[in-house]
Amino acid sequence: MNISAVDLFCGAGGLSYGLEQVGISVETGFDNNPACRYPYEANSNADFRSMNVEKLARDPEGLRRQYPWDADLKVLAACAPCQPYSTLSHEKDKTREEHDKWGLLDEVRKIVERFEPDVLAMENVLQVRNDGIYNQLVEKLTDLGYFVNDDKNVYCPEYGVPQKRKRWVLLASKEGPIELGDPPCPDETEYPTVRETIGHLPPIEYGETHPDNPLHQSRSLSELNEERIENMEPGEDWTVWEEKGKEHLLLECHKKESGRSYKAPYGRMSPDEPAPTITTQFYNYGSGRFGHYDTDQNRALSLLEGAMLQTFPEDYQFIEDPEEATVTQLGQWIGNAVPPLLGQHIGEAILDHVDAGKREPALADD
Numbered sequence: 263m264n265i266s267a268v269d270l271f272c273g274a275g276g277l278s279y280g281l282e283q284v285g286i287s288v289e290t291g292f293d294n295n296p297a298c299r300y301p302y303e304a305n306s307n308a309d310f311r312s313m314n315v316e317k318l319a320r321d322p323e324g325l326r327r328q329y330p331w332d333a334d335l336k337v338l339a340a341c342a343p344c345q346p347y348s349t350l351s352h353e354k355d356k357t358r359e360e361h362d363k364w365g366l367l368d369e370v371r372k373i374v375e376r377f378e379p380d381v382l383a384m385e386n387v388l389q390v391r392n393d394g395i396y397n398q399l400v401e402k403l404t405d406l407g408y409f410v411n412d413d414k415n416v417y418c419p420e421y422g423v424p425q426k427r428k429r430w431v432l433l434a435s436k437e438g439p440i441e442l443g444d445p446p447c448p449d450e451t452e453y454p455t456v457r458e459t460i461g462h463l464p465p466i467e468y469g470e471t472h473p474d475n476p477l478h479q480s481r482s483l484s485e486l487n488e489e490r491i492e493n494m495e496p497g498e499d500w501t502v503w504e505e506k507g508k509e510h511l512l513l514e515c516h517k518k519e520s521g522r523s524y525k526a527p528y529g530r531m532s533p534d535e536p537a538p539t540i541t542t543q544f545y546n547y548g549s550g551r552f553g554h555y556d557t558d559q560n561r562a563l564s565l566l567e568g569a570m571l572q573t574f575p576e577d578y579q580f581i582e583d584p585e586e587a588t589v590t591q592l593g594q595w596i597g598n599a600v601p602p603l604l605g606q607h608i609g610e611a612i613l614d615h616v617d618a619g620k621r622e623p624a625l626a627d628d
Contacts, residue, residue, distance in 0.1 A: 266336055269290070275599075279305055283605075298312075337382075407436060443611050456532070466564065487548065538550055545589060
């Protein structure tokens with residue numbers, strides 16, 4: 263069966279890469295950032311097109327033309343940006359409605375209504391399920407006759423992703439019931455760990471780039487942050503500085519009752535657990551528990567380590583010219599990506615769905 267996919271909001275290609283690993287043919291990736299072209303096309307067999315999704319919503323025939331004429335099953339991947347729904351990104355002076363990415367999920371609804379793909383696949387933060395626009399999308403899917411999966415709440419370590427990432431995965435099909443399926447690692451003793459994922463990489467200092475891999479680079483630290491991480495063991499938090507009598511290491515917010523509950527920033531990861539959720543700021547020591555677990559490496563995660571904790575392969579080609587890439591851009595690509603391994607499980611769910619459909623007629627004949 264010829265299963266063909268198009269990936270909206272494709273970014274650097276995490277979801278497309280995962281789908282291709284299980285044999286789903288991805289035809290085109292769309293993203294409004296033209297800089298995504300190199301990593302997307304360097305790591306997948308799909309073409310990249312820089313285009314706003316709003317334009318596709320107005321031209322469903324243009325989207326239809328991306329699929330080959332003989333496609334038996336048309337899959338639309340539409341992982342709209344999560345920032346409007348993430349609790350980490352709400353700015354004090356902006357309402358959600360004013361956020362420039364807030365309406366993109368509604369554009370997905372319009373595309374589904376006008377194009378009606380055979381299968382829709384979406385990944386987002388858990389908070390999206392409480393949003394009115396998301397609920398309008400689900401209502402529209404139901405009205406159009408789609409079957410929508412029940413197992414949407416995903417804890418990524420259960421699917422082999424070495425980070426405590428919680429996501430909402432929606433699968434919808436016009437062909438019959440579809441589910442993500444039982445997780446392969448349901449017991450926490452089976453969860454992949456930080457050490458298993460990045461422990462083999464050569465050590466580097468803060469501010470250093472490894473000569474053999476420009477992605478294996480870490481940001482510099484101020485003298486104060488260097489002292490902070492030197493006085494931090496894996497799994498500890500900033501309260502240890504108080505215990506050691508090093509109050510000068512505390513931030514002003516830590517001295518206020520309102521700030522004492524935020525324990526993750528400036529911590530080190532625990533080596534034998536999954537990592538915390540990899541955000542777009544994982545390369546900054548103070549942005550979360552992103553300190554390296556090895557106390558001989560007093561630094562935050564390197565870009566390569568963050569990518570591997572997102573399950574990108576070690577040789578994934580993010581940049582063509584190291585001189586042109588910025589840490590901020592790479593951090594956004596890596597942190598915003600659908601983990602490729604989760605994308606692979608989504609692809610396997612689609613294949614299982616197709617196989618179940620093939621078996622239905624035989625059962626009926628009996």
